[in-house]
Amino acid sequence: MSRGINRQWRLVAHPTGMAKKSDLEWREEPIPVPGDGQVLVRNVYLSLDPTSRVWMNEADSYMPSVRIGEVMRGLTLGVVEQSRDPKLTEGDLVMGLLGWQDFAVADGPSLSRLEKIKPLTAYLGLFNPIIGLTAYVGVLDIAKPKAGETMVVSGAAGAVGSVAGQIGKIKGCKVVGIAGSAEKCRWLTDTLGFDAAINYKTENVLERLQTHCSKGIDIVWENVGGDVFNAELALLNLNARIVLCGMISQYNATDPVAGPANLINVLLKRAQIKGFICLDHMDRADAAMTDLSRWLAAGQIKYRVDVVNGLENAAEAVNKLFDGSNQGKLMVKVSQEP
Amino acid sequence: MSRGINRQWRLVAHPTGMAKKSDLEWREEPIPVPGDGQVLVRNVYLSLDPTSRVWMNEADSYMPSVRIGEVMRGLTLGVVEQSRDPKLTEGDLVMGLLGWQDFAVADGPSLSRLEKIKPLTAYLGLFNPIIGLTAYVGVLDIAKPKAGETMVVSGAAGAVGSVAGQIGKIKGCKVVGIAGSAEKCRWLTDTLGFDAAINYKTENVLERLQTHCSKGIDIVWENVGGDVFNAELALLNLNARIVLCGMISQYNATDPVAGPANLINVLLKRAQIKGFICLDHMDRADAAMTDLSRWLAAGQIKYRVDVVNGLENAAEAVNKLFDGSNQGKLMVKVSQEP
Numbered sequence: 001m002s003r004g005i006n007r008q009w010r011l012v013a014h015p016t017g018m019a020k021k022s023d024l025e026w027r028e029e030p031i032p033v034p035g036d037g038q039v040l041v042r043n044v045y046l047s048l049d050p051t052s053r054v055w056m057n058e059a060d061s062y063m064p065s066v067r068i069g070e071v072m073r074g075l076t077l078g079v080v081e082q083s084r085d086p087k088l089t090e091g092d093l094v095m096g097l098l099g100w101q102d103f104a105v106a107d108g109p110s111l112s113r114l115e116k117i118k119p120l121t122a123y124l125g126l127f128n129p130i131i132g133l134t135a136y137v138g139v140l141d142i143a144k145p146k147a148g149e150t151m152v153v154s155g156a157a158g159a160v161g162s163v164a165g166q167i168g169k170i171k172g173c174k175v176v177g178i179a180g181s182a183e184k185c186r187w188l189t190d191t192l193g194f195d196a197a198i199n200y201k202t203e204n205v206l207e208r209l210q211t212h213c214s215k216g217i218d219i220v221w222e223n224v225g226g227d228v229f230n231a232e233l234a235l236l237n238l239n240a241r242i243v244l245c246g247m248i249s250q251y252n253a254t255d256p257v258a259g260p261a262n263l264i265n266v267l268l269k270r271a272q273i274k275g276f277i278c279l280d281h282m283d284r285a286d287a288a289m290t291d292l293s294r295w296l297a298a299g300q301i302k303y304r305v306d307v308v309n310g311l312e313n314a315a316e317a318v319n320k321l322f323d324g325s326n327q328g329k330l331m332v333k334v335s336q337e338p
Numbered sequence: 339m340s341r342g343i344n345r346q347w348r349l350v351a352h353p354t355g356m357a358k359k360s361d362l363e364w365r366e367e368p369i370p371v372p373g374d375g376q377v378l379v380r381n382v383y384l385s386l387d388p389t390s391r392v393w394m395n396e397a398d399s400y401m402p403s404v405r406i407g408e409v410m411r412g413l414t415l416g417v418v419e420q421s422r423d424p425k426l427t428e429g430d431l432v433m434g435l436l437g438w439q440d441f442a443v444a445d446g447p448s449l450s451r452l453e454k455i456k457p458l459t460a461y462l463g464l465f466n467p468i469i470g471l472t473a474y475v476g477v478l479d480i481a482k483p484k485a486g487e488t489m490v491v492s493g494a495a496g497a498v499g500s501v502a503g504q505i506g507k508i509k510g511c512k513v514v515g516i517a518g519s520a521e522k523c524r525w526l527t528d529t530l531g532f533d534a535a536i537n538y539k540t541e542n543v544l545e546r547l548q549t550h551c552s553k554g555i556d557i558v559w560e561n562v563g564g565d566v567f568n569a570e571l572a573l574l575n576l577n578a579r580i581v582l583c584g585m586i587s588q589y590n591a592t593d594p595v596a597g598p599a600n601l602i603n604v605l606l607k608r609a610q611i612k613g614f615i616c617l618d619h620m621d622r623a624d625a626a627m628t629d630l631s632r633w634l635a636a637g638q639i640k641y642r643v644d645v646v647n648g649l650e651n652a653a654e655a656v657n658k659l660f661d662g663s664n665q666g667k668l669m670v671k672v673s674q675e676p
Contacts, residue, residue: 054606061606062606062607062608225601225602230597244604244605245605246605247601247602247605250602256599257599257602258596258597258599259568259596259597259598259599259600259601260597260598260601261594261595261596261597262597263563263585263597263598263601264563264585264588264595266582266611266613267582267583267584267585267613268392268399268400268613269400269613270400270612270613270614270615270618271612271613272610272611272612272613273604273610273611273612274608274609274610274611275604275605275606275607275608275609275610276608277608280608
């Protein structure tokens with residue numbers, strides 16, 4: 001990080017298909033100065049998530065899209081360098097949507113003040129709304145698992161899917177994960193304790209689901225969409241709950257995608273599909289963080305992080321989420337830990 | 339009706355595509371004799387519903403399919419001719435799943451005893467679980483409309499859709515119907531008071547929805563599936579509720595159907611899709627019939643019936659539901675009203 005300079009990635013084109021480095025522009029600007037009630041934050045870790053790609057689109061989604069010329073949106077963990085908010089002090093650790101840049105000025109109330117836990121990567125890896133709260137609310141409040149039910153998780157080795165599946169296990173479900181490599185499948189079964197894992201790149205997902213879910217599927221945790229989702233729909237049980245958390249297979253689509261032919265099973269099985277977003281459930285954040293801490297300490301929840309060094313690598317790193325090459329929660333180390 | 343003979347339609351082949359007359363066989367058998375606790379019922383009206391076609395499939399759905407050789411399943415209104423159940427008397431009016439035949443023997447508790455209202459066709463046209471309860475529960479308990487919201491109903495001129503849309507109007511929604519003829523569209527707007535109607539056979543549904551639902555869609559009442567459903571999904575508002583009541587466009591499909599490409603909007607708009615079936619909500623039947631009676635008397639609910647004369651015509655008449663030629667609730671008059 002150059003002193004006095006604020007390096008940034010700004011969006012200069014809405015991507016078509018996978019994000020290209022040329023859709024973003026590297027800029028060096030002066031470090032901004034906080035106004036009254038504001039703080040200057042130095043970003044330490046930048047979270048890269050499937051939703052980053054959604055935010056790059058021209059069309060608004062659940063949030064307004066990033067406009068051309070704006071600094072790319074991203075959740076970061078950072079350190080307060082200068083404070084004009086009486087509630088925050090230099091050296092405080094904070095989390096917020098501070099973007100793909102070295103420094104950001106923000107209103108104090110837009111930031112969450114955090115404790116200095118070890119390792120700090122746990123914040124972006126687990127203890128944040130996008131990951132931990134999403135998995136917690138989606139499983140406990142939407143899927144409402146009962147012991148003995150069968151839960152299928154697509155994108156199961158991803159940051160959210162892996163936690164969702166482990167919460168399913170804690171609640172007594174049989175959990176089957178779907179992921180994109182043999183290594184990820186082994187991690188799901190051998191380290192996380194999933195009952196089975198299916199490699200969608202090399203196996204027939206429908207056949208493997210039929211084998212592993214011999215009593216049908218009660219809960220679908222959907223991160224992917226497409227053919228995998230259609231296979232899951234074929235095996236729904238009565239009153240199944242489908243938690244629609246993501247459709248990562250479609251975020252880079254340039255043509256209309258094929259919808260699920262088996263959607264009629266939602267009707268025949270009186271099932272429910274519920275789309276949701278963690279931002280609507282911030283009232284559950286404290287409960288989520290408390291339970292996740294407890295489960296982490298007890299060894300019932302595990303996670304792993306994939307840290308890319310250097311803000312300059314962010315524009316290329318985000319595509320690791322879509323080619324399946326990330327292993328664990330993807331984040332960029334922007335500057336040294338305090 | 340021949341005296342002493344029980345004419346029947348029995349399923350002899352699971353149809354491929356539209357039901358053919360040859361999938362059913364006309365049989366004449368002796369009128370059955372009730373055992374202890376049973377009654378003999380003479381069927382007066384036989385209900386034909388989109389779900390009739392679903393029941394003909396080889397695969398079980400929300401109920402077991404009709405097996406080869408069995409009398410075709412159907413809801414009927416009939417008169418008790420002979421009773422060996424102390425709770426039922428000769429001449430009582432009853433409703434039950436008594437099938438496509440002149441006479442049926444049934445256990446007393448499997449039947450609902452009814453008052454002799456005028457016209458009797460109101461029972462199959464409105465006051466029964468498949469129609470009235472479905473619309474009532476789907477709108478009030480699942481969609482939960484708020485005044486000022488926009489509701490779109492596909493299959494809106496059908497027996498269930500027309501009632502669902504009118505309940506939406508009673509609850510203060512703007513209601514837009516989609517139907518398959520100019521006559522049906524006029525009936526929706528001019529007689530039932532829908533705010534607008536779209537003829538999906540001659541109009542561009544997406545464009546017309548964009549015009550009529552300028553504030554987006556809060557509630558989708560889905561009877562049809564396919565392209566119409568996909569157009570609705572494109573215009574969902576935040577927290578939209580999609581009541582999945584039917585997918586009539588797909589009941590005769592012989593190949594995998596195209597799923598909705600816009601399903602991703604359920605995620606982005608935090609929407610909900612809920613499949614349901616009236617049988618799960620029989621605890622709401624009394625409330626539904628009370629409110630529907632009140633609304634009917636007040637002119638807030640209207641319905642119409644399409645009565646086909648003669649049990650012998652049932653096998654061909656059922657396809658009227660799929661070619662769009664029925665106008666109102668389709669039923670077959672099997673014998674004279676008592």
